[in-house]
Amino acid sequence: xxxxxxxxxxxxxxxxxxxxxxxxxxxxxxxxxxxxxxxxxxxxxxxxxxxxxxxxxxxxxxxxxxxxxxxxxxxxxxxxxxxxxxxxxxxxxxxxxxxxxxxxxxxxxxxxxxxxxxxxxxxxxxxxxxxxxxxxxxxxxxxxxxxxxxxxxxxxxxxxxxxxxxxxxxxxxxxxxxxxxxxxxxxxxxxxxxxxxxxxxxxxxxxxxxxxxxxxxxxxxxxxxxxxxxxxxxxxxxxxxxxxxxxxxxxxxxxxxxxxxxxxxxxxxxxxxxxxxxxxxxxxxxxxxxxxxxxxxxxxxxxxxxxxxxxxxxxxxxxxxxxxxxxxxxxxxxxxxxxxxxxxxxxxxxxxxxxxxxxxxxxxxxxxxxxxxxxxxxxxxxxx
Numbered sequence: 001x002x003x004x005x006x007x008x009x010x011x012x013x014x015x016x017x018x019x020x021x022x023x024x025x026x027x028x029x030x031x032x033x034x035x036x037x038x039x040x041x042x043x044x045x046x047x048x049x050x051x052x053x054x055x056x057x058x059x060x061x062x063x064x065x066x067x068x069x070x071x072x073x074x075x076x077x078x079x080x081x082x083x084x085x086x087x088x089x090x091x092x093x094x095x096x097x098x099x100x101x102x103x104x105x106x107x108x109x110x111x112x113x114x115x116x117x118x119x120x121x122x123x124x125x126x127x128x129x130x131x132x133x134x135x136x137x138x139x140x141x142x143x144x145x146x147x148x149x150x151x152x153x154x155x156x157x158x159x160x161x162x163x164x165x166x167x168x169x170x171x172x173x174x175x176x177x178x179x180x181x182x183x184x185x186x187x188x189x190x191x192x193x194x195x196x197x198x199x200x201x202x203x204x205x206x207x208x209x210x211x212x213x214x215x216x217x218x219x220x221x222x223x224x225x226x227x228x229x230x231x232x233x234x235x236x237x238x239x240x241x242x243x244x245x246x247x248x249x250x251x252x253x254x255x256x257x258x259x260x261x262x263x264x265x266x267x268x269x270x271x272x273x274x275x276x277x278x279x280x281x282x283x284x285x286x287x288x289x290x291x292x293x294x295x296x297x298x299x300x301x302x303x304x305x306x307x308x309x310x311x312x313x314x315x316x317x318x319x320x321x322x323x324x325x326x327x328x329x330x331x332x333x334x335x336x337x338x339x340x341x342x343x344x345x346x347x348x349x350x351x352x353x354x355x356x357x358x359x360x361x362x363x364x365x366x367x368x369x370x371x372x373x374x375x376x377x378x379x380x381x382x383x384x
Contacts, residue, residue: 001072001076002069002072002073002111003073004018004019004022004073006073006114007107007110007111007114010110010113010114011106011107011110013103013106014103014106017099017106018073018103018107020094021074021091021094024093024094025086025087025090028085028086028089028090029086031085032084032085032086033085033086033087034084034308034310035084035085035308035310036081036083036085036307036308037083037084037085037087037088037089038085038326038375039322040375041085041088041089042080042081042083042088044092044374045080045083045087045089045091045092045095046067046080048095048096049070049091049095049104050063050067051101052095052100052101052104052105053066053067053070053104053108055105065112066105066109066112067080069107069111069112070104070107070108070111071083072111073107073111074087074107075087079125079128079161081128082161089371089372125160125161126166126167127160127161127167132167133160133307134305134307136167137305137306137354137355138355139171140174141354141355144175144177145178146174146177146178147354147355148309148354150174150177151174154173154174154177155170155173159309185241199220199221199222200221201220201221202219202220202221203218203219204216204217204218204219205217207232209236209276215232215235217231217232274304274350274352274353274356275347275350277346277350277358277360278344278346293367293368294365294366294367294368294376294379295365295366296363296364296366297315297317297324297325297363297364297366298317298361298362298363298364298384299315299316299324299325299361299362299363299364300316300359300360300361301315301316301318301357301358301359301360302314302315302316302351302358302360302362303316303323303356303357304352304354304355304357305354306354310328311330311331311351311352311354312326312327312328313326313327313328313331313334314326315327315362315364324364325364325366325376325378327378330348330351330352331347331348331349331350331351331352332348334348334351334381335347335348335351337378337380337381338362338380338381338382338383340382340383341381341383344383360383361383361384362381362383363381363382363384364378364381365378365379365380365381365382366378366379367379
């Protein structure tokens, strides 16, 4: 890994120019310095840097290698997929200066003198290809009931791109961990001996749980009302255990679109899960957008993802390849943008549970971001 100190030894001017870029990154918010760059901002930064490094006689492979050289010394890694929002945005502004492209070329060229230029020798990690990361986490959370902390612990890494195992090896390892988790739960279950003989008469009725599941409650001869209620609550507790093992209810009309697996709680602790999704309710009066500028998105589905391990709320329209807009400030802040959600039973935990998905028709009002007019800031949300 080439360092700025090594760059300083060969080209002090280039090192000073790079220091200016790095210093500007420190002026961004803590969140922008932590969250991964959006696809649009990363694409803009990569495009501008590529343009600055595209010289006569230099092949596209060479340009890619020089771009990796620049990224390595500037941001500590060759892949632009690891750039933060602050890094990508600061790079675009830095390259926009009339001397920016010249300094980018000098920095990349000097790094090439420190180490051999890499051309195809370092392959892109499988988690970084296309939408592999989204599919991987969806599979892990939906099918295995594992949370990110489980995965990182099993692999012994802080992020998936750090493992040298193939995708097949990782999945096999996690399946074993999932099986062990199931065995641990089964071993912890306590068998009970029935304390009653066959009843001469029984009565039963169909009821609905708070989250909309239909179930039948049976009262046998001699049982008390308290015992019936306690048994029903025990049934609900057993259902929660089965959900953690990946079980689902085909007749669950409210939660059939939501993922019924363990997910981190709002504090990011292991073992938490999202509360049942509330039943649809009549929307409150629509809030007014904060500005005459901007626009709206009509979305139907909400998905909770974690591109960098932190919950991100994505708003989707049917049949789309990418979400319409995302929100990264957490469930608590999201509810303040739409009080009607809280009034309908939605909580911050619903929107902080990685891997959850809800059918939730919404109208998203946005305005251009003060930081960059190409970004969209959500100002209010209304239920439809």
